[in-house]
Amino acid sequence: xxxxxxxxxxxxxxxxxxxxxxxxxxxxxxxxxxxxxxxxxxxxxxxxxxxxxxxxxxxxxxxxxxxxxxxxxxxxxxxxxxxxxxxxxxxxxxxxxxxxxxxxxxxxxxxxxxxxxxxxxxxxxxxxxxxxxxxxxxxxxxxxxxxxxxxxxxxxxxxxxxxxxxxxxxxxxxxxxxxxxxxxxxxxxxxxxxxxxx
Amino acid sequence: xxxxxxxxxxxxxxxxxxxxxxxxxxxxxxxxxxxxxxxxxxxxxxxxxxxxxxxxxxxxxxxxxxxxxxxxxxxxxxxxxxxxxxxxxxxxxxxxxxxxxxxxxxxxxxxxxxxxxxxxxxxxxxxxxxxxxxxxxxxxxxxxxxxxxxxxxxxxxxxxxxxxxxxxxxxxxxxxxxxxxxxxxxxxxxxxxxxxxxxxxxxxxxxxxxxxxxxxxxxxxxxxxxxxxxxxxxxxxxxxxxxxxxxxxxxxxxxxxxxxxxxxxxxxxxxxxxxxxxxxxxxxxxxxxxxxxxxxxxxxxxxxxxxxxxxxxxxxxxxxxxxxxxxxxxxxxxxxxxxxxxxxxxxxxxxxxxxxxxxxxxxxxxxxxxxxxxxxxxxxxxxxxxxxxxxxxxxxxxxxxxxxxxxxxxx
Amino acid sequence: xxxxxxxxxxxxxxxxxxxxxxxxxxxxxxxxxxxxxxxxxxxxxxxxxxxxxxxxxxxxxxxxxxxxxxxxxxxxxxxxxxxxxxxxxxxxxxxxxxxxxxxxxxxxxxxxxxxxxxxx
Numbered sequence: 001x002x003x004x005x006x007x008x009x010x011x012x013x014x015x016x017x018x019x020x021x022x023x024x025x026x027x028x029x030x031x032x033x034x035x036x037x038x039x040x041x042x043x044x045x046x047x048x049x050x051x052x053x054x055x056x057x058x059x060x061x062x063x064x065x066x067x068x069x070x071x072x073x074x075x076x077x078x079x080x081x082x083x084x085x086x087x088x089x090x091x092x093x094x095x096x097x098x099x100x101x102x103x104x105x106x107x108x109x110x111x112x113x114x115x116x117x118x119x120x121x122x123x124x125x126x127x128x129x130x131x132x133x134x135x136x137x138x139x140x141x142x143x144x145x146x147x148x149x150x151x152x153x154x155x156x157x158x159x160x161x162x163x164x165x166x167x168x169x170x171x172x173x174x175x176x177x178x179x180x181x182x183x184x185x186x187x188x189x190x191x192x193x194x195x196x197x198x
Numbered sequence: 199x200x201x202x203x204x205x206x207x208x209x210x211x212x213x214x215x216x217x218x219x220x221x222x223x224x225x226x227x228x229x230x231x232x233x234x235x236x237x238x239x240x241x242x243x244x245x246x247x248x249x250x251x252x253x254x255x256x257x258x259x260x261x262x263x264x265x266x267x268x269x270x271x272x273x274x275x276x277x278x279x280x281x282x283x284x285x286x287x288x289x290x291x292x293x294x295x296x297x298x299x300x301x302x303x304x305x306x307x308x309x310x311x312x313x314x315x316x317x318x319x320x321x322x323x324x325x326x327x328x329x330x331x332x333x334x335x336x337x338x339x340x341x342x343x344x345x346x347x348x349x350x351x352x353x354x355x356x357x358x359x360x361x362x363x364x365x366x367x368x369x370x371x372x373x374x375x376x377x378x379x380x381x382x383x384x385x386x387x388x389x390x391x392x393x394x395x396x397x398x399x400x401x402x403x404x405x406x407x408x409x410x411x412x413x414x415x416x417x418x419x420x421x422x423x424x425x426x427x428x429x430x431x432x433x434x435x436x437x438x439x440x441x442x443x444x445x446x447x448x449x450x451x452x453x454x455x456x457x458x459x460x461x462x463x464x465x466x467x468x469x470x471x472x473x474x475x476x477x478x479x480x481x482x483x484x485x486x487x488x489x490x491x492x493x494x495x496x497x498x499x500x501x502x503x504x505x506x507x508x509x510x511x512x513x514x515x516x517x518x519x520x521x522x523x524x525x526x527x528x529x530x531x532x533x534x535x536x537x538x539x540x541x542x543x544x545x546x547x548x549x550x551x552x553x554x555x556x557x558x559x560x561x562x563x564x565x566x567x568x569x570x571x572x573x574x575x576x577x578x579x580x581x582x583x584x585x586x587x588x589x590x591x592x593x594x595x596x597x598x599x600x601x602x603x604x605x606x607x608x609x
Numbered sequence: 610x611x612x613x614x615x616x617x618x619x620x621x622x623x624x625x626x627x628x629x630x631x632x633x634x635x636x637x638x639x640x641x642x643x644x645x646x647x648x649x650x651x652x653x654x655x656x657x658x659x660x661x662x663x664x665x666x667x668x669x670x671x672x673x674x675x676x677x678x679x680x681x682x683x684x685x686x687x688x689x690x691x692x693x694x695x696x697x698x699x700x701x702x703x704x705x706x707x708x709x710x711x712x713x714x715x716x717x718x719x720x721x722x723x724x725x726x727x728x729x
Contacts, residue, residue, distance in 0.1 A: 026643050031651060041662075052629065106635065113631055
């Protein structure tokens with residue numbers, strides 16, 4: 001029997017956590033528990049990102065997604081959590097159709113994912129030989145317009161590689177717009193102070 | 199450590215053993231640290247209020263007082279309110295405590311070629327700040343599941359406060375990253391080797407101010423007075439832990455002291471040289487990089503961390519608590535703009551006076567340790583290829599410019 | 610069915626892109642079902658987050674060199690797209706939350722089935 005490959009064990013643990021809590025999010029009716037399970041699922045996803053060798057994305061996932069977005073989401077849950085909204089049951093018909101469609105979709109996706117030979121894992125010994133790649137700096141260079149991973153490729157004439165500078169700027173502007181928009185939408189509405197009756 | 203055991207034991211046993219030892223050390227650091235800090239806090243608050251604090255238990259200074267408190271907490275009844283959400287109520291303290299000790303995984307206690315660190319993470323600064331931010335979930339869950347208005351108010355305040363303060367905290371932490379050219383905490387610490395003149399806090403006026411902004415934001419993000427709105431006892435009874443008692447309550451406290459300790463250690467590594475003291479004792483004794491040298495470094499880090507915690511206590515017993523709108527104003531109107539401007543200032547200073555430190559007065563020593571990100575040669579080539587990058591070099595206030603500056607210096 | 614067997618005997622093999630994609634697929638399907646079946650507006654929002662994460666998992670897996678067994682490799686595009694997804698998800702959550710709170714203020718409810726004023 002082959003030796004056990006330990007990173008796979010951690011993959012199984014984190015993958016099971018991510019999938020299990022995702023299913024729990026789906027099955028729970030209580031909105032606060034849903035939020036809690038979602039947090040655990042996304043944190044386990046961050047663990048999977050670390051396992052895939054993408055430290056920077058994993059840390060970002062923890063910082064922005066789990067630490068920022070989900071706190072915001074739970075904030076929303078707490079602002080609107082009244083007795084009657086905490087558990088809203090889904091109708092049985094919805095469940096039936098949903099589960100049927102979901103199972104079909106899942107089957108299709110998994111079959112598609114496993115049918116490409118190149119997407120199966122490398123040889124375990126080969127992976128252990130590979131160097132741990134530093135991820136932060138190449139990503140930063142990419143955002144600033146320099147693709148360090150494509151330097152050695154033959155330069156295609158007349159194609160200017162801009163990296164992701166433009167996208168980065170667009171996202172920045174987008175975030176600014178969202179910030180202002182969200183503040184505008186959620187601002188405290190002043191009730192029209194007792195309309196003067198003239 | 200795993201590699202060391204691997205010579206004598208089967209692989210899986212070796213790494214499990216190494217992992218257990220690391221985890222045991224970290225949990226003990228947090229637990230024993232909390233014991234000492236609670237005693238310290240009582241003594242310090244006593245002295246500030248012109249009284250003695252605990253004096254009896256354990257002989258002279260009452261230094262066993264916390265242990266006695268712990269015994270009392272263990273024997274207390276574990277209460278749960280009737281309307282509480284049982285599962286979430288029970289799990290909340292452990293969420294907080296788990297986040298608090300997880301941050302220590304990526305914190306180094308000594309550097310050099312064989313750093314004392316449980317798991318060296320490539321993006322250490324980021325990781326620690328991200329994990330510390332997760333502590334808020336325990337508080338939110340506790341506040342919600344207690345089915346008490348006071349708890350819910352405390353949790354809402356905490357959520358708003360922590361999410362806001364992560365912004366200036368992250369911006370301040372990026373400044374040392376800019377100077378060191380790496381997000382690896384071990385590298386950041388080792389860049390400050392030597393005398394205290396090499397510390398990043400004294401690098402230029404901008405970093406000097408950044409340190410104080412960082413310390414303010416760190417105090418706020420771990421919910422210490424004057425920012426402890428989540429447990430404001432004058433308005434909210436005890437805030438999010440109103441309904442907790444016994445051991446669960448003490449887990450919240452251990453989490454709080456643990457994260458105070460970790461932000462203080464992070465401050466010491468980012469700005470105060472970490473394991474490189476004001477006087478380089480280890481290199482004067484020629485024990486650099488040996489076990490003894492690392493031990494000195496570790497003691498150095500722990501001392502600086504404890505000092506930071508003591509300052510937080512001093513602040514707590516000196517300043518009155520802020521109002522919630524004042525807390526938010528401090529973050530959004532003062533800390534964030536100051537941190538942004540200081541980031542710009544540090545970048546410009548670095549651009550104008552490269553290779554100098556101690557407010558530009560002395561020449562920085564040649565880097566002792568290699569800080570290259572492994573592909574810098576390629577990166578430099580890329581910069582030469584794409585001209586627009588040069589123009590955004592040092593002035594760009596975006597955090598990504600950090601790494602660019604580093605690769606320009608040719609690391 | 611033969612292809613499904615690649616997911617088995619994982620203990621002795623290194624995980625590959627396919628394994629990450631399977632995890633991503635489960636998260637995606639759960640998220641999509643959440644969006645379809647939940648009546649709480651915030652539950653729908655959580656479904657969206659799950660869907661985005663399932664997609665993100667694929668980007669990260671394709672951008673990771675150690676998961677590939679030859680063939681085309683996405684390189685830096687993978688993590689960069691994942692970062693953009695994370696950032697835009699934060700933006701999306703902020704706006705959606707603002708809308709939900711507005712809806713709650715106006716209708717005193719966060720049941721998405723009650724938002725039928727435009728139905729005529």
